[in-house]
Amino acid sequence: MVIIRCRIISAIAFTLLAVHGALAGETLSLDGTWQIIFDDENRGREAGWHLDKAFTEHPAKRDIQVPGCWEEIEKDYEGVAYYRRSFKVPASWAGKTIRLHFDAVNFMAEVWLNDQAVGFHEGGFTPFEFRADQMIKPGQENALIVRVAGPILLQNKRIEGVGPMETPQWRGAIAGGIWQPVKLIATGEAYVKDVFIEPKIADNTATYHIDLEYSGLKSRAAQVDVAIRSVKRPEQIVAQRQEALELRPGTNRLTWTLPIPDATHWSPDNPHLYRAEVTVAGEGAVSDRWSTRFGMREFTIRDKKFYLNGKPLYLKATFFEGLYPLKLAYPDSREMAIREIRLAKEAGFNMIRPWRKPPPPMWLDLADEMGVMTVGSMAIECMDLPVESARLPRWVENEVRESILRDRNRACVVQWELFNELKRPVLKQMLHPMAMLARQLDPTRLILDESGGWAQGANLYLPSESEPTKFNDIHDYPGQQINEEVYNKLLLTGSKTHEEMRAMGLRGRLPGRNVVPGLMTFFSELGYGSLPDLVANNERFAEIGNPIVPPTVYHRRLADEHKRALKESGFERIYPDLEKFCLDQQQIHGTANKRMIEAVRCNPNVQGYCIHALVAGDWIIGAGLLDLFRNPKTYAYEGTKAANQPRIISIRVRPRNVYAERGTRIEITGVNELHVVKGNLKVEVISDGGTIALAKDIGVDMVSGITRLFNEKLDTEDLEGAYTVKARITADDGSLITENDHGFDVFTSEQLAVPKKRIAVLDPSNSVRPFLRQAGIAFVEFDARTDRSLPVFVSRTVANTLAHRKRFGELAEFIKAGGKAVYLQGGGPNVRWGRAGNASPLLPIDALLKRAMGNWTCIPHLVNDHPVFDGLPVDCMMGPVYENVWAQSALLDVGGETIVGAIGFDWFPDYDLSKRHYYGPGDTWWGADVVVVPLGKGRCVVSQLRLVENLGSDPVADKILFNMIEWTTADSE
Secondary structure (H helix, E strand, C coil): CEEEECCCCCHHHHHHHHCCCCCCCEEEECCEEEEEEEECCCCHHHHCCCCHHHHHCCCCCEEEEECCCHHHCCCCCCCEEEEEEEEECCHHHCCCEEEEEECCCECEEEEEECCEEEEEEECCCCCEEEECCCCCCCCCEEEEEEEEECCCCCCCCCECCECCCCCCCCCCCCCCECCCCEEEEEECCEEEEEEEEEEECCCCEEEEEEEEEECCCCCEEEEEEEEEEECCEEEEEEEEEEEEEEECCEEEEEEEEEECCCCCECCCCCCCCEEEEEEEEECCEEEEEEEEEECECCEEEECCEEEECCEEECEEEEEECCCECCCECCCCCHHHHHHHHHHHHHCCCCEEEECCCCCCHHHHHHHHHHCCEEEEECCCCECCECCCCCCHHHHHHHHHHHHHHHHCCCCCEEEEEEEECCCCHHHHCCHHHHHHHHHHHCCCCEEEEEECCCCCCEEEECCCCCCCEEEEEEEECCCCCCCHHHHHHHHHECCECHHHHHHCCCCCCCCCCCCCCCCCEEEEEECCCCCCCHHHHHHHHHHHCCCCCHHHHHHHHHHHHHHHHHHHHCHHHCCCCHHHHHHHHHHHHHHHHHHHHHHHHCCCCEEEEEECCCECCHHHCCCCCECCCCCECHHHHHHHHHHCCCEEEEEEEECCEEECCCCEEEEEEEEECCCCEEEEEEEEEEECCCCEEEEEEEEEEECCEEEEEEEEEECCCCCCEEEEEEEEEECCCCCEEEEEEEEEEEECCCCCCCCCCCEEEECCCCCCHHHHHHHCCCEEECCCCCCCCCCEEECCCCCCCHHHHHHHHHHHHHHHCCCEEEECCCCCCCCCCCCCEECCCCCCCCCEEEECCCCCCCCCEEECCCHHHCCCCCCEECCHHHCCCCCCEEEECCCCEEEEEEEEECCCHHHCHHHCCCCCCCCEEEEEEEEEEEECCEEEEEECCCCHHHCCCCHHHHHHHHHHHHHHHHCCC
């Protein structure tokens, strides 16, 4: 133990420091049952409801639990409410300094005690306190009344001049009222106002910045004792400093540095905590005793890598919404919070990224104890919200300041994240000032100015530095099928510009914004989604849930709407059981997450990722690996967990869908975060029937980092059907180091037999003719004289000339007269985000077109058993065999017979940004990917599958086209 005595203090003072005074730093919890009056008409102030007599005589008062969100007892309430709590404090508190402390009240709080004004606070997610010793009556009954003006979110109201979506808010719930704990603190005239501890592992010291508040009128002598204990051995003091000093009225600031011999450093593997104790004594008594826990740790960046306590660390984070099924913004129980953190760690995550809301202190206590790093997140903004107002900059600064002051001693909080996906000038203007404020308040942590880097590219401020380090912070939601193209995009991010990637032939949306090659890269949002088990969840809600809170409501609504969509679309035949529908989505979710993580981990420029999300609700329901009751979502959880392991192998079969005569290539890459390991790599190619087509054993050194372990061409000329590459690495003693598998399909020339029937073609873009000629399919150009026995195949609904437009008009008349036409890209390629838009006017039918990619929600594409899909998986959700051709948009309101379709739900109602909040997701919808529609005497097949661009390179595209030709010509024979 280290003891530093800066001045000799009297024996009696030392005794007071060593023996705890019974009344020093006493607290009284005010949690429990309060009373509330909802003031929907905002007339309580005028009626004097802040006065005890008026409140107690009001007939509409009700009981409410604190902490708790007021929407737990009043459905979707937005507005004003008055809270009351009566209490007694000991008579011995007379003459004490008494503070009234609130952990959080959302949004504006006016506090009255015994009919006397106490104070006012703005901001819904951070703590505040007021002196109350002049108003309180020790030994008697006291009445505390709090007027709360909550956030206005989805309702057309203005309260205190604040309208809808103007206040900085979290999107998971209203979180209205006194939603976090309340307590009274009694001390002497001198008390600890604030302590900031700066750990320094380079020399194992902890520097204390102590603010002592002294409310006396004249200076006086005092003794201050700082002690550090290991939480694991509380009886042992590992460092101590004692000093006598003179306190001046007001704030007295001290800075002391204490060495901690042989300090144990905090990490996820060893979350060792110390307890800091500060005692203030004087005039024969202990005036205050303050304590907190902290950890000795350093998290920074060196050489384009994350480092924790001087060792490189690959960051595996998960996004965290912080929504709960019953108490909404606050954990339903301590056990539930423990469970979600434990499941995150068991899944291989070393960080949790809370989303735009500082977690309650109880949750962060657990993160400290259980060993998971967290991001310090603030309820500031999300993309387009809050709505701009002149007060917004002040509110933002307040949230930044108070959030950092609350949590800057936390071991688990290793980084501050200020903004996210900025679009608006008023907030872009605040990027640098808020980063500098954060640096002023806390020199010890990393500071990220903007997640996503939308404004100007992300900046990271390293500990103690005020000049930024440029950084690629990527948000990317690749979708449900991680095919060769998507894998390559993830693999090349951070090493190629978007222009270079497009020059390499990569199409569609590319990962990130303002990405600069060569910079350290982190995927801070990555993942897919799936429905939770709505059947099991709704049974649980029926058993223990609150019927009026949004999670109960939208879980039931989603179940009812999906049942209706399955019935209306005809897919109820495939999924008569909604539970099976949900669980199959979770399989797709886990497969996609696993594959995208493998790609990112094989990218040497990337130093980590954050999977969206651990638990999700509100309008991002579906993103979670756990449901709201903290149950793992089957393979969504397990597949992600498998990809998070410290040693993995990624298997690529290139191409995945194989022409038998062309063969394919198997590549296996090892990723190792641990020490080098020698072992045996066993590679097998096994058919669905169990036949082994390839078996190889290779000695490998799995070095730390990324290593190519296997690269071999596979002759598939004698293969047919579905196969799996299984790879496993075992140590010399036979123990398993890691394993993985990856499926592929081989198509023979017999399976891809070219149809002998002739067709007609309308191909303004010349996209189909070259393939038809190469394949040897007979065709004629469509015109008004084309024989109606010939089906007409339309490549794309594109008409760049009047002649082309005329042809499309003639084709419509051709169909009505009894002809058949297949529109291979019927709705058109351009689909707006959000609401459905009109499909191509060149179609002979009216239809709407809607994006059907999913992002963080699952939009499964389902295939009916139909001749168009002979020889391919049917009566199921589209899996990896369809990875290149699945439709990214669906046709709505077309009628006819749906062969392939999609079922999804809008992220939020009507894709109206003003409704993006606690209501949850928007309406469930279904649409067709391939549909047969009668028209006049004929019929047309309209497809949104991506066949045209994959003809000749993916046998699945060829197979579907050949099947279409066979089917549409069959009745002409």
